[in-house]
Amino acid sequence: xxxxxxxxxxxxxxxxxxxxxxxxxxxxxxxxxxxxxxxxxxxxxxxxxxxxxxxxxxxxxxxxxxxxxxxxxxxxxxxxxxxxxxxxxxxxxxxxxxxxxxxxxxxxxxxxxxxxxxxxx
Numbered sequence: 001x002x003x004x005x006x007x008x009x010x011x012x013x014x015x016x017x018x019x020x021x022x023x024x025x026x027x028x029x030x031x032x033x034x035x036x037x038x039x040x041x042x043x044x045x046x047x048x049x050x051x052x053x054x055x056x057x058x059x060x061x062x063x064x065x066x067x068x069x070x071x072x073x074x075x076x077x078x079x080x081x082x083x084x085x086x087x088x089x090x091x092x093x094x095x096x097x098x099x100x101x102x103x104x105x106x107x108x109x110x111x112x113x114x115x116x117x118x119x120x121x
Contacts (some may be wrong), residue, residue, distance in 0.1 A: 008034075008057050010045050017042070019062060023092050023100060025051050037079075039098055042089045045118040048074060067115065070108050 006022075008015045026033045027048040034042040037119065044051070051074060055063045068074050069090070081093035085106050093099040104112075 004059070004062060006054065008044050008051075008054060013045075015042055015044065019059060019065075020078075021036070022066075023079050023098070023104070025066075027072050035100065037094060037098065048072075066088070067112065069104055069112060073102060073104070075102075077116065080112070080116060083109050083116070085109045094109055 004019050005016050006019050008017075015034075017036065017051075021037045023035050023037055026035065026046065030045065030047050032044045032048055032051045034040075034044065034051070036042070046054075048068075048071070052068060053067075055066050055074070059066075065072050065077050067077050073090075075092060079092040079094060080085055080090070081095065081099065084089040086090070088096070088103055088106055088109065090102045090104045090109060090112065091099060
């Protein structure tokens, strides 16, 4: 089986990643951090909007597995483990090797929960 990869190209750097191993993207101003399933943290010198564009243009239908949550995150919906609206936490895990907790607003978490229930991802 051929693994689908995504490429992020900047002036000084080329990053090639397996899309199934990307857990989430986190914005930090004009930079985006990619967090992978093996807990690698890759820094890109592009903002989150450009990251979204790259996902859409390179992945087509597969881009639907990634969801923008507020101004700060894009998450791989396959790794959503728990949505805690009261504590305002989104937890991403593969139930084996990692568990990432992210602070997210109640409104955003309600939308995530609704989408997960509706699409049964």
